[in-house]
Amino acid sequence: MCIITVLLILISLMDGRRANELRKIKCKPSVLSQADGSAYIEQGNTKCLAAVYGPRETRQKAQLIHNKANINVEISLAPFSMPQERKKRSKSDRRLLEIASAVKQTFEPIIMTNLFARSQIDIYLQILQFDGGTIQICINAATLALIDAGIPMQEYVCACSAGCHENHTLLDLNNAEEMADTPELTVALLPMSGKLTLLQMDSRLHVDKLEPVMNLAALGCKEIYQTLDETVREYVKDLFQKSSPY
Amino acid sequence: MKHSKPTERTKVKVVLPGDTVSLDVTTPGITLGPGLIQAGDSISCTKAGFLVRSGSIYWVENDQKRYIPETGEHVVGRISGKGGEFYRVDIGSAHQAILPFLAFENATKKNRPNLNIGDLIYARVALANKDMDPELQCLNPMNNKADGFGKLEGGMVLKCSLRYCQRLLTQETDICKLLGQVLQFEVSIGMNGRVWLSSDTIKHISLVYNVLKQAEALNNSECKALVNKLAV
Numbered sequence: 225m226c227i228i229t230v231l232l233i234l235i236s237l238m239d240g241r242r243a244n245e246l247r248k249i250k251c252k253p254s255v256l257s258q259a260d261g262s263a264y265i266e267q268g269n270t271k272c273l274a275a276v277y278g279p280r281e282t283r284q285k286a287q288l289i290h291n292k293a294n295i296n297v298e299i300s301l302a303p304f305s306m307p308q309e310r311k312k313r314s315k316s317d318r319r320l321l322e323i324a325s326a327v328k329q330t331f332e333p334i335i336m337t338n339l340f341a342r343s344q345i346d347i348y349l350q351i352l353q354f355d356g357g358t359i360q361i362c363i364n365a366a367t368l369a370l371i372d373a374g375i376p377m378q379e380y381v382c383a384c385s386a387g388c389h390e391n392h393t394l395l396d397l398n399n400a401e402e403m404a405d406t407p408e409l410t411v412a413l414l415p416m417s418g419k420l421t422l423l424q425m426d427s428r429l430h431v432d433k434l435e436p437v438m439n440l441a442a443l444g445c446k447e448i449y450q451t452l453d454e455t456v457r458e459y460v461k462d463l464f465q466k467s468s469p470y
Numbered sequence: 471m472k473h474s475k476p477t478e479r480t481k482v483k484v485v486l487p488g489d490t491v492s493l494d495v496t497t498p499g500i501t502l503g504p505g506l507i508q509a510g511d512s513i514s515c516t517k518a519g520f521l522v523r524s525g526s527i528y529w530v531e532n533d534q535k536r537y538i539p540e541t542g543e544h545v546v547g548r549i550s551g552k553g554g555e556f557y558r559v560d561i562g563s564a565h566q567a568i569l570p571f572l573a574f575e576n577a578t579k580k581n582r583p584n585l586n587i588g589d590l591i592y593a594r595v596a597l598a599n600k601d602m603d604p605e606l607q608c609l610n611p612m613n614n615k616a617d618g619f620g621k622l623e624g625g626m627v628l629k630c631s632l633r634y635c636q637r638l639l640t641q642e643t644d645i646c647k648l649l650g651q652v653l654q655f656e657v658s659i660g661m662n663g664r665v666w667l668s669s670d671t672i673k674h675i676s677l678v679y680n681v682l683k684q685a686e687a688l689n690n691s692e693c694k695a696l697v698n699k700l701a702v
Contacts, residue, residue, distance in 0.1 A: 254533075260534075260535045261535075266583070278536065278564070279536065279564040280536075280564050281565060281566070307500045336507075336516060339599050339600060340564055340600065341600050342564075342565070342601075343564035343565065371487060371517075371518045372518075373534070373535070373536065374517050374519070374532045374533070374534035374536070375517075376487075376505065376507075376516035376517055376520075376536075377487040377488070377516055377517075378487070378488065378514075378516065379487055379488030379514075380486065380487045380488060396483070414488070415488075416488040416489075417488070429552060433639075451487060456486055456518050457484050457486065460484050460518055460519055460520065461484055463533055464481070464520055464531075466687055466689070
């Protein structure tokens, strides 16, 4: 029995990770000079570039909200982002719009939009390489870019996905694992207060499995939080050291 | 412009959005600046940066590029439109600012200022409210004199982070003073991340522009080295 459990824990995924192990994360805030805030993040082979502009004037009068800022999220998938097929996707691709609205819903309660009445905050996300986990990487990249832009937030958000395959819970699915009919649950957490802002799943999952999968995703969020936290603290310290008068 | 020397500022620590700061909210005279909010008895941060303390005032200092207007601050703006009673001015904030024709020295209904679209101005924020467009004025409200405000002729504008503008104004970074010993130039530093600069020749203007731009990432001794290299 014991040996079986150990085997289960050590079960190797396609890229040599363990089932409860995150893919490698690399991130860097402030990569673009033109944008008010920007960030680049890699989770395994998924790579995303985020740019935040604003608060600025609304582009269309119809989007104006008189007592708070409007958040506008646009996601684009680079034509070279998938190795299997090279094609240009329009911005109005249904799948991308869905992800954009998930990102928007995640950030709406967290950004203090009431401080910037009648203005607009634009978040542009570009997936440079696609290997699964699009929602989570978009949320993580947007978080970093918003922090870089200095937009007031109650707390910042971390997102992570988890799934379940043949009774084993898996963390941070890549594209091949997503394709293998694995139910994938994306969780976005406020790591400090432990509140949940997004819980999204497109397929069916047995209700008994929901809790372990959710807990695993939450654990992943905490781990991502550690990485982001370290990066930003290091970045801020570095910035102020470089420009300190002495 | 004369600026009173700021009281001693101390950097407390690095903070991130959501961090709670252990400050006693009941301390008399405690003031929370940008980046800090009070929720019940605790104070939490909304921005990433350094928590800075000056006397009993606390705020978060970061490297923001987008300007949020505040009454009394001086800004460099570009005229972007003209209405019946006012100019529209781009100051880099979320909304275009309004500059009434009457907010100039000696201006009357008949005696209007003569500014065109594209002109640069140095002005003071007269009114800043999150629900209204910001309003500017080109006079000092203490004595109703222009006092250096108004149209900026020639020169060019450097866009930089808001904190760099503050550093230049408080002379925390004394690059202007150092560079002034080498060549003559004029600067108007706005709090909105725009610095207007001018000199006698175009060559000198672009030199000043490049030096000021580079100095953003340098400390004082490196600034000195940079200027010394130019002086030779």
